[in-house]
Amino acid sequence: PALVLDPRATLVNLRPASQCFNSEEAKSLSRACNEWRCMSSTADIPFFLVSVGLDSIVTLRHLREWEACQNNVQKVLFGFYDPCHLPSNPGWPLRNYLAYIYSRWGLGKIHFFCYRENRGFAELGLSLVGEAEISLSPGWRNHQSMPNAVGWELKRGKKVSRCISLAKTMDPSRLAVSAADLNLKLMRWRTLPSLNLEILATTRCLLLGAGTLGCQVARMLMAWGVRKITLLDSGKVSMSNPLRQSLYVLDDCLNGGKFKAVAAVESLKRIFPAVEAEGLVMAIPMPGHPVHSQEESNILQDCRHLSDLINSHDAIFLLTDTRESRWLPSLLCASANKITINAALGFDSFLVMRHGSGPTGAIRSSQAETLNNMSASMGNLNLSSQNGSQRLGCYLCNDVVAPIDSTANRTLDQQCTVTRP
Template sequence: MMEMNASIPARCCPAFGTLYNTNTFETFKSCDKKALLDKEAKEIWESIKSGAALENPMLLNRFLLLTFADLKKYHFYYWFCYPALCFPDGIQITEKPVCLGDKFSLNQIQALQKAYDDLCQEEGVTALPYFLIKYHDNSVIISLLKNWDGFFQDQGGKVTVGVYDPCNLSQYPGWPLRNFLILAAHKWGSAVQGVEVLCFRDRTLQGVRDITHSIIFEIKLPEAPLGPDCPKAVGWEKNQKGGMGPRMVNLSECMDPKRLAESSVDLNLKLMCWRLVPTLDLEKIVAAKCLLLGAGTLGCSVARTLMGWGVRKITFVDNAKISYSNPVRQLLYEFEDCLSGGKPKALAAAERLQKIFPGVSLEGYNTSISMAPGEFYTCMIIKVPFEQSSEGYNLSIPMPGHPVDFSAVTLAQARRDVAQLEALVEAHDVVFLLMDTRESRWLPALIAASRRKLVINAALGFDTFVVMRHGLKKPKQQESGDSHFSNASASSDLLGSSLFSNIPGYKLGCYFCNDVVAPGDSTRDRTLDQQCTVSRPGLAMVAGALAVELMVSVLQHPEGGYAVASSSDDRMNEPPTSLGLVPHQIRGFLSRFDNVLPVSLAFDKCTACSAKVRLSLYFLSFLYF
């Protein structure tokens, strides 16, 4: 089958049909097949009565195709129908079929082939569905079907017609002959008794064209059906078992499992677009490159949800190893990952996602972004692009409250490490901050702000959580009038509105904008229960899912990260995107099963996102923060 405007292969005759594709298997089964057949048969009959079939014989070769595609199981159901009008008493064969090579001489066969090709070239077609033939000892003449009345005047009642035949059986003609005989009986039945039929089979085998296996036989033309009503029609083909029913092809067993997984993932997403959210821009979501800083409880939840949205590019960064307490809460790990000291989390998480869905492009970086007080912690960074190659890097990242020495070797290493983190942020579109400590989020937040990357931050308490997007800073040429503003000046811009309503994305605060002191070592002099993140087991899954959904909502907004923040007051208003609100923060309280959507302004003296820190300090003397 091919499209209507597709080019037709050489020496092939087109047949035009109607495709009926059903949305459910029940509709496929309950469809009135007889009504479909009768409708097509009436159209064929009308073309015969009106004479349109003489001018365009392809109208005789119509077909139907009824289909249903189970796109989840890759089961494709189809049922072909080739409508054929029937004579009341059948057709009498007066001379049995024989091969053309047994009746025609070699010269006649060559003359037939040349005459056929010349007529096709003259008409500008690749093949003729029906044609008229006159032949003598060494000559063959071919003409179009519409020239019947004058073509056979000198034949003494002998009539020979050619039918382009797709059948390969040596004793039986193909289905295109049946409707032609109805046409012949209706138009010339009273003047013609016997008809010699050539089933023209034009084949090419191993580069050699051959028509000698065409068959030729004679029939007695029956009387034409009387009355204006359409004759009885048949045409629904039998299935593999020989019964009247559809055929089914199971493609799941012959498809590449990886491609099968990719198409299944994409199908689930496209189902949302078909009816529920037609304006959803899936390409923007799938193409997003996501950097996950932290591969713990939050990181695992975020990664699984990103995969559910079809995100193909996910990069993990974490320095920890999997401990025995991790697998029950961290969805990507299992007991075997804890043995022999534990696998690096970033590496194990990347490998597990690759097993879950091979179509995802993953990288795992085992790196330190959280150090003990006073230590200079050096570790291996393992890059796993899943192309049978791995590279090693030494990486240590200084953090507020975690001092390091200032030797030449240390500073040189720090420059390389920060450059590596910068490269990671620069190479991604969205940065997720999912670490355990507050201070570990500071340097990535600073780098992301300077690179104008969308930052999604998620943090947990015992039964509370916060999910927020950082304000996306404007490009440098637009910052001069907007970068240095205070909360008071910002509120004066919002005339006639609440202080925290209609705040554009570039004026939104980051995770550190409400701090009154700079971030420091949050683990110093803390007991074990105070150092570890102790939270209710379901909290991370809720926060991780909301973090991804917030990213998706931001990407669907026409202004992206610059979108005006939605607040709790906007819950009853018209949502700005097809997916709903685009909040700045989501603060959840599991004890009350409640969420609020606060909005906060950027602080012009913020230690992470303010223009002074980003421009004056970071680019000039970042090593001396």
């Protein structure tokens, strides 16, 4: 922006600098300009004085030395770095420069030097020397008036400040999202053209169990672009967990340990702040585990809550450490015809299977069913989905052993989660 001069300054003459100096003065001026640009103390000072001595020696000085330059010199020019390249026009900074000179010293006729370079060195053939006349109102010198300015970009026709958000390029959270999305797009471009990243980003995943399997599955889901994750677990982080379960650290084990669901969500958000993760502390009702009569209402409430969660998610992962804890979720997933991934990890073996909706079946959203009318929806457990495609049998439907309490009557080494069936 530049100040509006009222009345306007008049450009008397303007010529290339090479025509205004003799050969000795031209060489001395070029040398002085290059030295001014190379010195660390003056390289960033865009306004200066050009003092031409009687011996044709040219020196560049600071503006504060203007009074001292009036003696024993042939002429003094007000120099400035000129960003303009036009041979017929001085650069935009001259407007403010003239206003400053008139306000500081009251000069009405000003000789100026537009310093221009070619490949980093002074070029007098491109630089300009000119003379301007200026006559402003008295308020400029006594600083009693505020001049107008031009060059500001208007906002809705008004001169107000404009703001630019640099969050996309400066915010670490947004940079992480951008980098992750770019990585997935490159994978789709090079290897998996049919990969639908939009569907993955909006798919709601429910992870039952936040142990060894739950931690790894949650991280891999984020790596593949899944942004909506719910973890359910009732346990707390123990001292042996951080070694096998990647979302926990030693601090999560202190003071009795944090709930796994809560600690896992905190860790996921530290890894990738854009993830929409939720942790639920709730036990899964299991067959074979006796329930006290006083706890029946709480167990029924947990069943209803689990049913609501399964119906409100698109994909369910069964990642618990016992067979019986998978029974009720498998039943509810089969009733809701949800895509279900069942994973079990042992010391010397593992099992991964998918059941629910068939390969061509669509994910169906339904309202939560209470246990009182659960029998009315038992027809959903047939082997054919509503669109006629074949459904996959679930984990417990293919088993020959009924679910029992697998943790009772076992020795200490058999109670380890990696040795349980």
